[in-house]
Amino acid sequence: MSPPPRPCLRVALPVPLPQLFDYLPPEGVEAGPRLAGCRVRVPFGQSERVGIVVDTGPAPATVDPQALRRALAVLDDAPLLAGELAETLAWVARYYHEPLGEVVATALPGPLRAGDPLPETTPFGWRLTEAGQLARPRLRAGTRPAAFADRLGTETVAEAVLDADLPGWRSAARALGGRGHAERVALDGATGATAARPPPPLHPEQAEAASLVRAHLDGFAPILLEGVTGSGKTEVYLDAIAACLARGRQALVLVPEIGLTPQTLARFRSRLGIPVHALHSGLADGERAAAWAACARGQARVVVGTRSAVFVPLPEAGLIVVDEEHDASYKQQDGVRYHARDVALVRARALGVPVVLGSATPSLESLHNALAGRYLHARLTRRAGGATAPAVRVIDVRKRRLEAGLSEELLQALDDTLARGEQALVFKNRRGYAPVLLCHDCGWSAQCRRCDAPMTVHARGGRLICHHCGARAAAPRACPDCGSLALQPQGAGTERIDDALAARFPEALRLRIDRGTTRRRDALERHLAEFGERPGILVGTQMLAKGHDLPQLTRVAVVGVDEGLHSSDFRAPERLAQLLIQVAGRAGRAQRKGEVLLQTHHPDHPLLATLLAGGYPAFAALELADREAAGLPPYAHMVLLRAEAADEAAPRAFLGEAREALHADAEARGVALDVHGPLPAPMARRAGRARAQLLLSARSRPALHAVLDAWVPRLYGLPSVRRVRWSIDVDPQDL
Ligand code: ADP
Ligand code: ZN
Ligand code: ZN
Numbered sequence: 243m244s245p246p247p248r249p250c251l252r253v254a255l256p257v258p259l260p261q262l263f264d265y266l267p268p269e270g271v272e273a274g275p276r277l278a279g280c281r282v283r284v285p286f287g288q289s290e291r292v293g294i295v296v297d298t299g300p301a302p303a304t305v306d307p308q309a310l311r312r313a314l315a316v317l318d319d320a321p322l323l324a325g326e327l328a329e330t331l332a333w334v335a336r337y338y339h340e341p342l343g344e345v346v347a348t349a350l351p352g353p354l355r356a357g358d359p360l361p362e363t364t365p366f367g368w369r370l371t372e373a374g375q376l377a378r379p380r381l382r383a384g385t386r387p388a389a390f391a392d393r394l395g396t397e398t399v400a401e402a403v404l405d406a407d408l409p410g411w412r413s414a415a416r417a418l419g420g421r422g423h424a425e426r427v428a429l430d431g432a433t434g435a436t437a438a439r440p441p442p443p444l445h446p447e448q449a450e451a452a453s454l455v456r457a458h459l460d461g462f463a464p465i466l467l468e469g470v471t472g473s474g475k476t477e478v479y480l481d482a483i484a485a486c487l488a489r490g491r492q493a494l495v496l497v498p499e500i501g502l503t504p505q506t507l508a509r510f511r512s513r514l515g516i517p518v519h520a521l522h523s524g525l526a527d528g529e530r531a532a533a534w535a536a537c538a539r540g541q542a543r544v545v546v547g548t549r550s551a552v553f554v555p556l557p558e559a560g561l562i563v564v565d566e567e568h569d570a571s572y573k574q575q576d577g578v579r580y581h582a583r584d585v586a587l588v589r590a591r592a593l594g595v596p597v598v599l600g601s602a603t604p605s606l607e608s609l610h611n612a613l614a615g616r617y618l619h620a621r622l623t624r625r626a627g628g629a630t631a632p633a634v635r636v637i638d639v640r641k642r643r644l645e646a647g648l649s650e651e652l653l654q655a656l657d658d659t660l661a662r663g664e665q666a667l668v669f670k671n672r673r674g675y676a677p678v679l680l681c682h683d684c685g686w687s688a689q690c691r692r693c694d695a696p697m698t699v700h701a702r703g704g705r706l707i708c709h710h711c712g713a714r715a716a717a718p719r720a721c722p723d724c725g726s727l728a729l730q731p732q733g734a735g736t737e738r739i740d741d742a743l744a745a746r747f748p749e750a751l752r753l754r755i756d757r758g759t760t761r762r763r764d765a766l767e768r769h770l771a772e773f774g775e776r777p778g779i780l781v782g783t784q785m786l787a788k789g790h791d792l793p794q795l796t797r798v799a800v801v802g803v804d805e806g807l808h809s810s811d812f813r814a815p816e817r818l819a820q821l822l823i824q825v826a827g828r829a830g831r832a833q834r835k836g837e838v839l840l841q842t843h844h845p846d847h848p849l850l851a852t853l854l855a856g857g858y859p860a861f862a863a864l865e866l867a868d869r870e871a872a873g874l875p876p877y878a879h880m881v882l883l884r885a886e887a888a889d890e891a892a893p894r895a896f897l898g899e900a901r902e903a904l905h906a907d908a909e910a911r912g913v914a915l916d917v918h919g920p921l922p923a924p925m926a927r928r929a930g931r932a933r934a935q936l937l938l939s940a941r942s943r944p945a946l947h948a949v950l951d952a953w954v955p956r957l958y959g960l961p962s963v964r965r966v967r968w969s970i971d972v973d974p975q976d977l
Contacts, residue, residue: 249273250301251313253282255293256347256355260955263293264301265313273298279321279328283314283357290314292357294323294346317357322350322538326592327555333588337947339954339970340578348578349553351530361528363536365429365517368415369398374423390414390424400429402517406507438484438515441477442627448474451620452481455598458618459485459560462591466567466612467600469622470857471827472629475600478622479563480513482598487514487543491560491595495546496582498569499523500785502548504767510546521547521554549574552582552589559593562586567599567608568820573975581973583608602827603820603858606866610876613866632798632829632836634854638845646742647734652799652841653746659797660750660777664834666797667780668739669825672805673756674698675738676731679706679717683726688717692930699731700758702741711929739801740781751778755786784821786828798829799839807847810924811977812874815849819861822853873916875973879943881950882974883957884923885966886933893934894920896962900953901936903960907952913945924977931967937977 251273252262265284267273277295284291301310323331323346331349335342347355354360370378370391381388390411393399404411418424444452451467455478458465469475483493497506502522511518519542521533536542538555545554549572564572564583572582583599590597599608599617612619625631639649647670659666676699679688688697690708697706699717706715720727731738740754753773760766766785773780775794780786806818822840830836842850853861870877883900885893897920908915916939923933940946954970957963 248301248307248310249298250310251277251282251298252296253284253293253313254296254341254343254346255284255286255291256341256343257286257291258341258344260341260958262296262342264305264310266310267298268313268315271313271316276321277316279324280316280318281322281354281357282316285311285314292317292355293343296342317359322354322360323555325557326559326589327553330585330589330592331553334578334580334585336951338578338580338972339950345578348550348574348580351534352527353531354534358531360535360538361532363532363539363541365400365402365536365541366426367398367400367429368394368404368424368426370394370396370418370424371422373421374418377421377423386410386414387417390418394424398427398429400517402519403511406504406511406518406520439512441480441484441513444477444481445474445626447622447624448478448481448626451478451622454618454620455482455596456485458596459489461594461596463596464587464590464611464617465596465598466604466608466617466619467598467622468604468609468612468619469600469602470625470631471602471824472625472627473602473622474626475565475602475622476509477626478620479565479598479600480510482561482563482596483510483514483544486560487516489560490558492537492540492542492556492558493544493561493563494551494554494556494559494586495544495563495565496552496572496586497546497548497565499548499571500766501566501569502546505791507546510544514544516543519545519547521545521551523548523550549582552585556589556593559589559595561595562590562593562597564597564599566601568601568603568605570817570975575976576969579969579971579974581975584973603823604862606816606862606869607876609862610866628833629830630835632826632838634826634838634840636845636850636854637839637841638843639841640843640845645746646738647801648739648742649841652801652839655797655799655837655839656743656747656779660747660779662796663777664796665775665778665780665792665794666799667782667786667792667795667825667828668743668799668801669782669786670734670736670739670800670802671783671821672733672735672802673737673758673783674700674707674709674735675702675741676733676735678732679703680730680732681721681724681726682728682730684721684724686721686723687732688715692927694925694927698735700737702737703731710925734801736781736783743779743781747779751776753778753780753782755780755782757783757785760785786825792828794834795828796830796834796836797839798825798836799841800825801841803840803842803850804844807844807849812869812872813975813977815861815865819849819853819858819865823858873939873941878916878939878941879946880974880977881938881946882971882977883936883938883968884933884971885935885968886923886928886931887966888931889965890932892962892965893932896960896966896968897934897936899960899962900957903956904938904949904953907956908949911945911948911952913940913942913949915940915946915949 251265278297280295331345335345378391486493519533540558564586567583611617637651642649656666678696679699690697693710695710697708700707706717736756826838885896919936920934923935
């Protein structure tokens with residue numbers, strides 16, 4: 243008789259392989275179900291990995307018991323991932339067809355991924371001692387210690403609050419602490435609270451939306467909050483969050499990458515009166531882990547975060563909000579290609595809580611669901627606080643002379659804005675000096691050697707940079723083909739527009755905001771604060787399209803609309819319409835009436851005409867009808883298999899094999915699939931690698947996923963798989 247099989251651990255590891263891995267438990271540890279959800283350190287090949295125990299049980303008969311290796315250590319006393327979050331991560335792995343171990347690695351902050359213990363999160367605060375109160379009048383006004391002492395007054399203020407309120411407070415705390423004038427104290431749950439600033443009286447549409455959310459706090463309810471820019475959506479979120487907190491539940495708010503500003507956090511905190519935890523890529527690793535731990539322990543009651551915050555533990559969840567739900571930054575474009583809005587919906591269902599999707603320009607997916615009655619739908623149709631919607635003027639530039647892409651009519655309008663002491667924004671979604679360097683004599687243009695793309699001209703024509711692979715070169719003085727000196731930058735980016743404005747308005751204050759001038763999040767804040775409310779002109783890309791309230795901004799000029807009208811991606815019209823509405827929404831947010839100028843060679847283009855006549859809802863209705871007729875999302879569901887390799891032929895060979903395998907699977911299941919490709923990717927070569935793709939689409943999502951369930955595991959074993967880097971993209975956003 244053979245001995246009974248030894249119980250072992252089934253572990254998900256962060257490696258690009260679809261299976262789980264079996265290990266014996268560490269010496270002296272019993273492999274029981276209580277280990278599920280705990281992290282373990284295990285040997286893997288010649289190195290070690292940290293994985294998650296998925297379950298425990300006898301090793302499968304196919305595994306040679308002699309070959310089983312022993313895990314090195316169990317890293318958690320209690321499961322780190324359990325219950326709903328563990329189920330959600332398993333769903334993400336299944337739906338996006340990524341290994342569970344990779345999904346877990348995506349969900350965890352760096353230190354936890356690496357195996358560090360869950361950090362301490364006892365909240366601390368600061369208060370002045372009696373001696374400190376006595377010494378306070380003697381502190382020199384305007385110094386950091388004085389500001390710190392003023393902020394404390396007679397209260398105990400949480401460190402999280404000081405972090406947000408008073409940059410640099412720690413040095414002041416050290417100074418006063420050293421003199422015995424201030425002291426650090428552990429806070430129990432309730433302190434850290436400050437008086438909540440009362441909300442403005444909600445206007446009728448807001449009140450209606452707010453009561454809709456309040457009526458659905460007891461279970462899963464997806465709610466689309468469609469409200470024009472400045473209509474007061476944030477006040478509706480705040481009302482819902484306050485109601486959720488009053489019931490003793492946690493709230494999670496997702497915001498787009500550039501929407502998470504200190505302004506946003508300060509607004510939430512002062513209105514809610516409790517610490518608001520932030521979670522975004524700008525935080526240090528330790529801070530991310532601490533925020534995650536505070537959520538897991540229920541200490542964090544309100545979390546505001548970007549994409550990956552959708553994976554925080556919410557043991558007492560009551561509400562999820564996804565602000566600007568249409569925003570592209572919710573889709574992760576590498577690694578595990580999840581969509582945070584969609585994961586938020588799945589979590590809300592699993593948690594039994596409402597999820598509010600807010601936008602002035604909802605994605606066609608969400609709008610379709612709302613129109614089909616699958617989501618509740620609240621609308622805010624007018625701006626809050628007395629601001630009126632901006633007027634739109636189309637500037638037809640056919641046959642007009644342009645200066646760096648700017649028409650005389652547009653320049654006149656800027657002149658007029660400055661004369662009135664107001665601010666204008668010139669929006670151009672292209673950074674650099676010019677998109678192309680062209681030889682006027684022979685037609686040569688500067689192309690990236692490693693990409694199918696032209697190099698962008700920077701530094702007033704002095705430098706060439708590829709925006710796709712980062713390659714840099716000095717701009718040639720003479721044409722490499724014909725030797726001519728007639729090299730000319732074609733078109734205009736923000737840098738060239740800014741130069742043209744400097745020449746035209748030498749006296750005016752200007753500020754250029756793009757990834758060239760403003761790499762870091764706080765640099766944007768600083769630049770805008772310096773610019774202040776003085777009259778002047780802002781020039782910028784997408785970075786300026788949202789997030790910031792600029793009360794003196796009354797004119798927004800959009801140049802380069804036409805570039806967006808000619809893209810091959812079926813989502814391009816949707817993106818362009820969203821961008822135009824969002825940029826236009828910057829104008830006239832306060833009491834002064836705003837104006838938006840659209841400069842175009844296609845004043846009669848149906849997209850512009852519809853958008854101007856009927857706004858985003860009219861555009862969306864038309865676009866949805868087109869999508870339905872063409873069998874495109876949201877009426878069909880897509881999956882993209884991408885492959886790339888240095889070897890030109892390999893991606894197509896791999897995709898060809900994948901296509902063969904697919905036919906067998908689809909036929910076996912009787913699923914009607916549309917398969918396109920293998921085709922070259924829109925940029926067929928990038929960073930020296932050939933790229934191709936295979937597009938699958940089907941009317942039925944369950945049928946499509948049934949095929950994927952069988953097909954994707956087989957991709958790992960295709961003959962050409964080792965010759966390529968491949969990825970699967972479910973619900974791709976860029977085709
Ligand atoms: P959105 O999120 O829809 O763009 P916000 O919530 O930021 O809009 O509101 C836009 C502006 O209107 C903000 O300055 C806000 O303080 C103000 N506001 C919102 N609701 C009201 C209201 N009911 N009464 C007065 N002002 C309001
Ligand atoms: Zn030439
Ligand atoms: Zn390149």
